[in-house]
């Protein structure tokens with residue numbers, strides 16, 4: 001079976017066509033700058049281990065035009081990886097917010113689309129774009145089943161004691177204000193890999209997904225019991241451009257005393273905070289270069305970044321009353337040995353002791369970087385959200 005995985009944003013579509021017999025991508029790519037004067041499409045194919053790349057620039061007024069071009073490239077006589085779009089039996093869509101309505105991967109029907117629409121207020125930036133992706137895929141790949149995989153679903157096992165906020169009850173009951181959590185597909189994928197690696201299912205695991213967005217989850221016996229993002233993706237860890245945890249009083253102070261509008265505050269906390277707010281850069285590779293050149297802001301920001309993660313490790317070890325392994329994943333978790341070192345420093349109390357050389361080594365596979373004697377495993381596990389979406393899509397259709 002061949003499954004197309006789609007992640008539609010407001011002005012972009014990321015996609016991957018996966019052959020489920022090998023679980024390898026036949027093609028992947030991204031359509032960007034949809035709706036602007038000139039759009040771009042970067043399309044890669046992988047045939048017999050050989051990568052080929054095509055880049056195109058042309059006006060892409062809407063998602064339909066973008067996805068139609070993707071379908072043409074996938075079936076192109078010369079560079080195509082399939083002969084007809086109908087070879088794609090299913091399209092797996094990354095859907096961001098499933099609220100409390102969706103706890104599992106689901107076949108997308110008109111009812112499901114209506115429910116996803118009802119959830120627009122909870123994810124105004126993501127859900128409308130995701131739904132556009134679904135509607136366009138229904139047209140372009142009309143033979144395929146459309147399946148929805150929600151970012152929030154894995155976190156739906158959190159107990160009420162973890163997901164409720166101490167605000168008036170009716171705000172939960174009538175408005176649905178609670179912790180939902182995101183990056184669920186990644187937390188699920190790497191925690192399952194960790195359990196396979198550890199050879200047991202009864203485990204207390206902390207998954208640290210740190211990319212541009214970042215979140216951390218406590219996974220007990222395979223089920224999420226807590227996570228750091230909340231109603232939206234702003235809470236928790238320090239991120240590339242998002243603040244993570246702050247005292248809510250800051251918002252009132254900015255609005256009431258400093259004359260900020262709500263839009264300005266939202267823009268500051270979502271786009272101008274985190275590492276970019278502290279250093280002027282959001283990419284850890286740039287910040288690390290400055291740190292190595294003696295930039296004190298860069299050094300402080302790295303320490304703050306790691307300190308926040310350490311705090312959550314303490315928090316979640318308490319929540320689970322145990323800790324077998326911590327997992328580093330996503331762009332920073334997989335690549336940035338300095339972050340891993342700072343997080344694991346002075347954590348012997350938790351059985352966390354890093355092996356310097358193993359930490360510095362590079363590999364695309366799962367690897368263990370704790371010292372021999374350490375009680376807690378430290379694992380680096382490359383995440384693969386597209387494969388997880390494809391697997392869940394495949395499972396549902398079996």
Ligand code: ADP
Pocket residue numbers: 210211212213240282283284285330331332335336
């Ligand atoms: P996204 O949340 O957009 O999926 P990724 O998981 O791809 O993000 O992570 C992107 C981030 O990973 C970059 O902004 C950068 O900070 C970090 N990163 C990628 N490669 C490296 C590296 N070799 N060293 C340090 N940081 C890296």
